[in-house]
Amino acid sequence: MTAINTTILKLIALPVMKIIFFVLVSLAFASSKIFAQASSDNRIDSNFHLYILMGQSNMAGRGEITEKYRNESHPRVFMLDKNNNWVPAHHPLHFDKPIAGVGPGLSFAIRMANQNPGIKVGLIPCAVGGSSINSWQPGGYDSATKTHPYDDAMLRIKLAMKSGVIKGMLWHQGESDSQPEAANEYIPKLQVLIQRIRSICDNHQLPVVAGELGRYKQQYQNINTQLHRLPSIVTFTAVASSEDLTDKGDSTHFDSSSAEKLGERFAEKIILLQKSFPFNKKHRKRKS
DSSP states (O other), X not given: OOHHXXXXXXXXXXXXXXXXXXXXXXXXXXXHHHHHHHHHTOOOOTTEEEEEEEESHHHHOOBOOOHHHHTOOOTTEEEEOTTSOEEEOOSOOOOSSTTOOBOSHHHHHHHHHHHOTTOEEEXXXXXXXXXXXXXXXXXXOXXXXXXXXXXXXXXXXXXXXXXXXXXXXXXXXXXXXXSHHHHHTHHHHHHHHHHHHHHHTTOTTOOEEEEOOOTTSGGGHHHHHHHTTHHHHSTTEEEEOOTTOOBSSSSSSBOHHHHHHHHHHHHHHHHHHHHTSOOOTTOOOOOO
């Protein structure tokens, strides 16, 4: 091939390459617009029932993940992971600390899914080990984990609400507030937190179940005594018992079996609360 022919081919190739580049860029731009439009058109799935998991380490879970629990799952139970993606739920649900393990959330969700075959269950893990109830307010800070438990939870809850419907909240916290003076101030703080969560969820009848602390440490009874006042102060709330549950040997955290039993008790209480009033889309407001 002569030098002239080579030059001609190069001159022809330049505009062709420009055209190809332009087409590729245009296709990429169009695809991104289509994806964005599809995302904005996503409708809330009314059969995707969401549950908020809040509190400290016994909600996050510290039970050992043995082979029995490592493979525990359910085809209709999902979790919002630390990257805010919905994935099949598995232990550990939480990611507050590297020691996160078996907690009550998964057994709760499996029970709820089995109770209603027509739904999917989504868990929103928000618990932070060691956190005081004082950090569960706007701007509250947990120095040990360098997180803002309440603020972080609000972001995750609002994101999750784009996918499904919040059907309840599980609360297990109080070990960090079990000294007598702090325990005496506990219920008013919990009442305010529940009001805020219900407001965010636009449901002033949102069922809330608080779990008793382990009965293996006397000091924890200061919180348990206060928790039993909750249903008479805040409507549509209940308390899940920790009777006969055991610790993992540290007098603080439930062992794996006890954590799962507590989850089932959470489910029993939520089911009763949900049956106690017509759970409709309008969420008739009443004093909480």
